[in-house]
Amino acid sequence: MSTDATTTAQPVPVPVPVLDPAVVADWRARGGELVELLATARAALGPVAGVPVGDRPTVLATGPAEVQHVLAHHPDRYVKRSHRARMLIGDGVLAATGEAWKRQRKLLQGQFTGAGMRRYERRIAAAARSTATRWTGQAEDGGVLDLGDEMRRFALDTIWRSLTGHPLNGATDRELGAVATVVARMPELPADAADAREAVAGELARIDLIADRAIEAARSGPPGPDGPGLLALLTEDDHGYSDRLIRDELVTLLVAGHETTATTLTWLYLLLDRHPGAREAALAAGPAGSPQRREAVLALVHETLRLYPSAWLLPRHALEADVLGGHRIEAGTDVLVSPYLTHRDPVRWPDPERFDPTRFTVPGRRPAELGAYLPFGLGARACLGIQFALRETVALLELLLPVWTVRLHNPPLGASYSITVRPDGPVLATLSPDV
Numbered sequence: 001m002s003t004d005a006t007t008t009a010q011p012v013p014v015p016v017p018v019l020d021p022a023v024v025a026d027w028r029a030r031g032g033e034l035v036e037l038l039a040t041a042r043a044a045l046g047p048v049a050g051v052p053v054g055d056r057p058t059v060l061a062t063g064p065a066e067v068q069h070v071l072a073h074h075p076d077r078y079v080k081r082s083h084r085a086r087m088l089i090g091d092g093v094l095a096a097t098g099e100a101w102k103r104q105r106k107l108l109q110g111q112f113t114g115a116g117m118r119r120y121e122r123r124i125a126a127a128a129r130s131t132a133t134r135w136t137g138q139a140e141d142g143g144v145l146d147l148g149d150e151m152r153r154f155a156l157d158t159i160w161r162s163l164t165g166h167p168l169n170g171a172t173d174r175e176l177g178a179v180a181t182v183v184a185r186m187p188e189l190p191a192d193a194a195d196a197r198e199a200v201a202g203e204l205a206r207i208d209l210i211a212d213r214a215i216e217a218a219r220s221g222p223p224g225p226d227g228p229g230l231l232a233l234l235t236e237d238d239h240g241y242s243d244r245l246i247r248d249e250l251v252t253l254l255v256a257g258h259e260t261t262a263t264t265l266t267w268l269y270l271l272l273d274r275h276p277g278a279r280e281a282a283l284a285a286g287p288a289g290s291p292q293r294r295e296a297v298l299a300l301v302h303e304t305l306r307l308y309p310s311a312w313l314l315p316r317h318a319l320e321a322d323v324l325g326g327h328r329i330e331a332g333t334d335v336l337v338s339p340y341l342t343h344r345d346p347v348r349w350p351d352p353e354r355f356d357p358t359r360f361t362v363p364g365r366r367p368a369e370l371g372a373y374l375p376f377g378l379g380a381r382a383c384l385g386i387q388f389a390l391r392e393t394v395a396l397l398e399l400l401l402p403v404w405t406v407r408l409h410n411p412p413l414g415a416s417y418s419i420t421v422r423p424d425g426p427v428l429a430t431l432s433p434d435v
Contacts, residue, residue: 013328016059018050035312035340035417042341048325051336058334059324062342064371066325070316070337072370072379078316078335080381085255085419087197088182088204091245092252093384104249105384107239111230112384120388122226123161127154128396130167135404139431144409147427151265152180152258158392159257163231163250164214165224175210178203179254187418211247253385260310261389263420265396266427268304271355273408278357283402297397299357301390305375307355310389312340312421314377339374340421348372404431 019041027037034053038060041049047063061070070078079097086095093104110116131154138145156176157168168176182200189196197204218231230253233239234246241249272279282300286292314337322329329335344352348367349359359365367373376383383389412425 011326013323013326016048016050016057016327016329017045018052019045021052024052033417035338038313038336038338039341039344048327054334056332056334057330058336059327059329060336060338060341061324062338062345063325064342064348064367064369067337067342067371067374067378068369069324070335071314071374071377071381074322075380077320077322078318080315081317084186085183087193087200088179088186088207089252089255090248092248094252094256095248105380107233108249108384111233112386112388117387117391119227120162121391124158124388124392124395126167126226127158127161127392128399130154130157131396132399132403135400135431139404139433142430144428144430147269147406147408147429148262148266148423152262154396155258155261155265155392156254158261159254161224161226161229162257162388163229163253164218165227165229165232167224172210175206176254178206178210179251180259182207183255183259183419207251208247211250214250215243215246256383257385257388260383260420261393263422264301264304264308264310264389265393266423267308267421268300268397269406269429270408270411270423270427271304271307272300273406273411275355278355279401282357288398288402294394294398295361296357297394297401298390299360300397301393302360302375303355303357306343306349306359306373307353308415308421309339309343309375310383310420311377312417313338339377342372342374345372403434405434406431 019037023040023044024037027040037053038051041051041060042062047061047066049060049062051058051060061067080095089095091100093101093108096104111119131150135150153168153173156173160166160168160172160176182203185200189199214231215235218229219235223232231246231250234241234249278300282293282296285296316335316337318329318331318333318335320331324335343349346352348369349372371378374382376386376389406429409428409430411427412423414424416422416424
């Protein structure tokens, strides 16, 4: 009998370790948050952990190698089943699957990467200047403002200019509050899709009217001051978009293009309130407009995204049996990737709860593994708007940080876990010039 000396025996896959059902029962009895149970599973069982929370087997994957395996290396093996926001975003690129998703992704990707980003620079700058002007007026009035509302308005103005070519006006801003209402109510809506739609039928009807007007304006109205927006591209006949799909893509880009940015900026100001030296260090890194200051401000953003990533949980479904981190994954298993927990791995991020932007400026402080930092996801389904989000966030901060001292009033101490991780209360503040 002959043997092949180059053959290396592969380790036999072992079952996924499963969290003690008694721990799960106690968690249910206390009405605990899902993030608490998942954190317990990771701490007790490691980077691949079984969490018995539903009818199907559920596995949490938090190690960088396992994250890459699921999201980057095998996206066709671990797929999205249905997006929880589908009643709002329909068949937009976030919820689409298969060939439809590939076509939509290909069309949009060129708009938000490389040279495509240049068309948005002036729109981003204009939205940032508008916010800075508004802050000047609010500081003169001396009143209390809600930072969450301020950041939402800035991010919504930015994406609205980019989609339609026009600045966001007050009436449209108020109407688009229906989008925020649906997103905020999503965790408490009925599990049945028809019942969920019925519960927010009024808001969905308002959103449809806004979308219809915007689509008609993109087809026949005058272009904005910086030219037509992305919506005009989607209305071109050669792309084959139906009116309904244009509506779904518009709402998808509105939700994805402002919700996460607004939340990130709100968290950043909360963190700076707790760590004022971080703002001072960023401003001292270099003069206004210098690469050194921009790098330091970007580090503030990245460290905020490490602690509060754009999506804290990325659910996937295993279409076929697989091996993940040496463990057997059966077909039909739900696999949860949690950037929020991966970013808090003390092995790769020492003192992980501490806000420390130098992790992103000092060589060697940030883990080298690709899957250790994924605030916008990873692989083929990573967020399309990564560069857009970073540029608009830094553009606003470069205007506001040097000018205003932001003093918070009874800032919230906890977080609320929905599609994004939000502060669990309003972030109220007053502004004073930094003299």
